[in-house]
Amino acid sequence: MSELLLNIQNERLSFFTPAGEVKALNDISIQMYEGDVLGIVGESGSGKSVTAYSIMQLLPHTGRIIGGTIDFNGHRINDMTEQNMRKIRGNEVSIIFQDPMTSLNPVYTIGNQICEVIKLHTNKNKKQALERAEELLSLVGINEPRKRLKQYPHELSGGMRQRVMIAIALACEPKLLIADEPTTALDVTIQAQILELMIDLKEQLGMSIIMITHDLGIVANMCQKIAVMYAGKIVEYGPVDEIFYNPQHEYTKGLLRSIPKLSEKEHNRLVPIEGTPVDMLNPPKGCPFAPRCDSCMKICLREMPQYTTINDGHLSACWLLQKKEFMQGGEEN
């Protein structure tokens, strides 16, 4: 049995803005073991990125963890000082961002930016760091790595820059790699290449990955487990097959209905989820999805449902499931 790498327990996080408190995360719990690949899906503003950033303490200073614990690789992240946090960032956990076009500093060479993180976290001297950087560039599938080291970001294409970002992220062989929508800004063919590369690298290096995306196709390919987030809450959590073939939460079902399928007839329209996302400044009292849910009941508007365990490791927070459980219980009695 592999070791528990990341354990988030009931994390609550708020942004304190001039307009008021925005409860970005409400009771988030995630467990990841070494080598796990977790997908976090959800629409914009659902708290996917915030969850990931809070593991690295990368949030702006208006965002504060106000409850729960985050344990990563033997560190209690909540209690760590900025100074200690710096030793972990880029070393034990690293991140790839959404937009490779702006994520690299335009005035320094690729080599400089890769070596920087190597020199920061290891004892390698300049020459060894350059060798390692060259090695990393070939690892992420960049041709003529020696030449690339001397080039500037603007001389590379978007796909290449994302590969460079991956190289930077992998430089110190992190235990956990967070990929924050790594392919959203790339065109489709490059997307496929980058994902393939990430799967390859995962198998070679054996690190864990958190894949943040709103593309369910990516999740199906890469991940073992999926957390579906809605309005700062994990509404459904489980193994990938369970989520895709046995979705329990109405939001997850809605998401799956809105994926275009090649097998569908031409005239079948996609089914969108009606309504708009929740206003996080004034979240509804009960289940946040209730106002958009087709099967909304009275209780949904009043109280937040607890998690129901459907199968081993498959959880969902929906009153419908609680009701079903209660009815089944009733029949037995």
Added chain:
Amino acid sequence: MVRYIAKRVLLSVFTLWLVATITFALMFMVPGGPFLAEKTPSAATLEALNQKYGLDQPKIVQYRNYMVKFIQGDMGVSLKQRGRTVSQIISTGFKVSAKIGGLSILIAVLIGVPLGCIAALNRGKWLDNVIIVVATCGIAVPSFVVATILMIIFSVKLGILPTYGLTSWQHYLMPVAALAFYPTAYISRLMRSSMLEVLGQDYMRTARAKGLSQFWMLFKHALRNAILPVVTYLGPLIAYTLTGSFVVEKIFTIPGLGNAFISSILNRDYTMIMGTTIFLAALIILMNLVVDVAYKIIDPRIKLK
């Protein structure tokens, strides 16, 4: 790069010629002449003087004569300061003005850049507000007011600094401070706004995710990107400041080029007007070229064409 610089130098020769020609034309449109003083000399004396300096010839001939001599490196003699050539006056004046101007720019950069960074890092807090208020005052208050206030405080009230001349290092303090005040304020404001923009960039987040300390994030990743607007401003600023400020030189009685520049116009000292104008134009052109090359060095994305 070399080709680019060669091209720019060639272009600047043309610009200088244009500046010289326009100045020449404007100069003679202004009524009066170099030999008219309170006591008007006799017609015969005036004629003799005009003949001596070639001012009796048609303007186009005078223009040709000046240009031919200029190309040979001779800017002529001053019409007002007898016996001194224009190049002599410019070189002695420039030495004085450049010393004071150079010091004040150095101080403006050394204080303005850190102040701007500090303000940006403390955005919205009291330190930021203090810096903004001081910088706004610095831009609003003209240098002669600053100079006068400094004089009142340090010379009149405290009696510790001399009011005129340039014989010891104490003499430099007030003129340099008065000259540095405005650019310091301007640079800190420029630096603050460009730093704020850079701090919000994605690559700063990447730098943070790498585990870099705030110091390195700022010095390595932010400063080099944020300094470009300051460099742009510095080009013309250096040219203007090195050639001296008439106001400050007048107040502290400094024999600088700024003084010579303005008085040459007031005196209709034609050769001096030409000499100083061309000198200033050449310096501005040179500084712009230096700025463009510096741009390329700071930001590799910029292409010099």
